[in-house]
Amino acid sequence: MPATFTRQFDTPAYKGKVTVNTGLFINATGTLITKISAASAKDVDIAVQAAHNAYKTSWGHKVPAYERGRLMNKLADLMEKHAEELSALEALDAGKQYFFAKAVDISATIQNFRYFAGWADKNHGKTIETSEAKFAYTRHEPIGVCGLIVPWNFPLLVASWKVAPALACGNAIILKPSEMTPLTALKVAELSVEAGFPPGVINVLPGYGSVAGQALTEHPKVGKISFTGSTLVGRKIMETAARTNLKRVTLELGGKSPSIIFDDADLDQAVKWASMGIFMHNGQVCAAGSRIFVQEGIYDAFIKAFATASKSLKLGHGFDPSITQGPCVSQTQMERVLGYIESGKQEGATLLSGGSRLGEEGYFIEPTIFTDVKSDMKIVREEIFGPVAVIAKFKDEAELIEMANDTVYGLASAVYTQNINRAIRVANALETGGVWVNQASLPDFQVPFGGVKQSGYGKEMGEYALESYTVVKAVQVNL
Ligand code: NAD
Secondary structure, eight states, X not given: OOOEEEEEEEOSSOEEEEEEEOOEEEXXXXXXXXXXXXXXXXXXXXXXXXXXXXXXXXXXGGSOHHHHHHHHHXXXXXXXXXXXXXXXXXXXXXXXXXXXXXXIIIHHHHHXXXXXXXXXXXXXXXXXXXXXXXXXXXXXXXXXXXXXXXXXXXXXXXXXXXXXXXXXXXXXXEEEOOTTOOHHHHHHHHHHHHHTOOTTSEEEOOOOIIIIIHHHHHOTTOOEEEEESOHHHHHHHHHHHHHTTXXXXXXXXXXXXXXXXXXXXXXXXXXXXHHHHHHGGGGOOTTOOOEEEEETTTHHHHHHHHHHHHHTOOBOOTTOXXXXXXXXXXXXXXXXXXXXXXXXXHTTOEEEEOOSEESSSSOEEOOEEEESOOTTSHHHHSOOOSSEEEEEEESSHHHHHHHHTOSSOOSEEEEEOSOHHHHHHXXXXXXXSEEEESOOXXXXXXXXXXXXXXXXXXXXXXXXXXXXXXXXXXXXXEO
């Protein structure tokens, strides 16, 4: 049974009490925090029935669109009021820095809610005059019940990319957070009750992917699954959706994103951004710039400065305000990353810096850089999801495009150059859903985000996200 979990924090970064109605859970440093109950297939069915009833009776077109926006803004206000508590929970649960969680995860979550609250009464259809005596109009209708399945790296932020547009479009939702990091989602579920959402519109079901996630994906009354996670699970979700009721699917999957440094790049800026691009949140970022391509003229200067930057990063507990890096999210994840580092050594890449676990408590790995990598090495081809950069040298644009596109993934890329013509030419040639020029890994709530190739399809954020949560009905009228 769920229990109330309360902890008093007295750390340099955060002082205050955190209360959440859950049980127990284990955090990234190996400490037992709390445990929570995991939803069964039966629980999923109950939640879907509740969401379906709410959608039919007290949400969707049953309430004015501006009222949906009003409730979403109210929830954003409550999240703002509880921002410190939510940041503390995220730091505790996902092992990230408290200040990072506050400045990035929680503040961007609130922005997303406000942004999509504004869209709630603006997502209109069109009128089409087909001839003098006939016309048609389109309605942007909600899908109904949407299942939203999210990973552990940005637990609340990635959830908000789905929850906010789904609600704005009039859908009832079932959010299944990762089994590793359910705490902030549960807190927001509490706040949604306080905000006044009708019962059944917002449901949060913590649980395991193979049980709760699978049951949600199979359920015939779920009209859409929006999934963020690994390509492996994304493939399973698509198969299940196809086998059951052909529900709609949006997939935001893994990546092996290129970070490209041309000779004419501003070296300091390129080092700063490329370092953030791969080492931010310990490399546990879907769009992490994990393959770094450096043009030969700047190569030696870049790798020297990049290695120095990586050594200046400080690992530690998320509540220590002086740290820049937290731990891997779990022992399993740490072991997986260490396995990749070992494979890089075995396959003959040069270990330029890092490469080891730090200490015996918690799951810390040094920021790690490999050079002299070859395109067929595992560390170049597979998503590591940890603080491991691989660096390769290129001669010219043509060679670079070939190397950068030589991957099954296509989530994002970053290009560093002072030549705007080159930046645009290369951006257009890269097979990725998004490109950053002279910056890295900073999604913006107004800008669509999502991959191509095996990084998935569908867009989150920005106006494009509304298409993922509506169906267009065309009504043709003979006057
Ligand atoms: P994961 O695929 O293991 O799990 C993601 C979610 O899916 C979890 O909630 C899990 O419980 C659930 N799940 C697992 N098996 C399931 C099943 N059979 N049916 C339904 N749900 C199931 O991924 P993870 O380890 O939590 O996260 C890391 C992955 O997420 C990386 O590959 C990363 O690139 C990706 N990611 C992508 C984006 C993006 O926007 N493209 C953002 C963040 C993370």
